[in-house]
Amino acid sequence: MTASSRSREYHAPRRVAQAAATRAAIEAAAGRLFARHGYAATTVAAIAEEAGVTPKSVYAVADKPGLLLLAVERADEGEGDAVRAVLRGYPLQRAFEEAAAAEPAVREAWRRHERRRRAELKRLVRTRAEAGRLRPGLTVGRATDTLWALVTWHTAALLVEQRGWSRAKLGEWFDQLVETLLAGE
Template sequence: MTASKRSREYHAPRRVAQAAATRAAIETAAGRLFARHGYAATTVAAIAEEAGVTPKSVYAVADKPGLLLLALERAEPGGGDLVDLLLRLYPLLRAFEEAAAAEPAVREQWRGHERRRRAELKRLVRDRAEAGQLRPGLPVGRATDMLWALLTWHTVALLVDERGWSRAKVRERLEQLIGTVLTGG
């Protein structure tokens, strides 16, 4: 083959940008619908409609369990502490736990999420213990387990969705709860 007959490398920046925008629209739509309707009630067809694409385009990104995981990845950044994360993501975390019960592919991801959440809480408790802000006689492990069991999406959902608490009030009360568990006061 001569040099003039070699194929040129395909370079289409607009196509790449369009594909990235489509993927983002699909992930965002999936996140909105999983958060609003839960895992079981959200269909790939509904995600496609919400994103303004075909179901085939959605499946080109991921299957339903994969879409949930992508939506979580997209939603998690944003900084803030554990309470901020719970307040922002509790509807999506509810769908995540629901999916873990139904989808073996998601189950291990959920377990990993819970291990990371507990590890973050353990760091918080250790920091407080090192600063002398842990109740005497309360082991780090027990304090961690107590916070891990109490600071969940379930707690936030009950207070916000069922009791109508504002996010500011939930934040204040959860911070009080953390203080009460760790210091006894």
């Protein structure tokens, strides 16, 4: 094979950067719309319009359930703490649970998310128990289950949307809840 008959490797860094920016815009738009309108009311066409692309470009990234999973993954990336992510990002969590009820492709991801959230709460409770900061008679399992049931997007939505709490007040509430519930203070 001669040098002239070999195909050259295609290298277009500007095109790669543009594709990455388009993908990021689509993922961000999907996250905003799912959080604002919920899963059922958000369409691929609306995501495309919000991102300034065509629906075909959106589908090149993912289908609707895949876009939700990407938005959730993106939201979780900036959060080291799944519990605080639920409190801060509850509108997207609401859409995530809504989609899990309707989309088999999302259902298992929601279950994994809930297992992770419970595991993080259990770590928090265990740390407190090991430091002797757990109320006498309260087991790690019972404390974990109680926090897991109370610290959900549902609670966050009630406090923010119905009672007008700020996200900062919600965080303070969580800290106080942990102290009161686990230490009995």
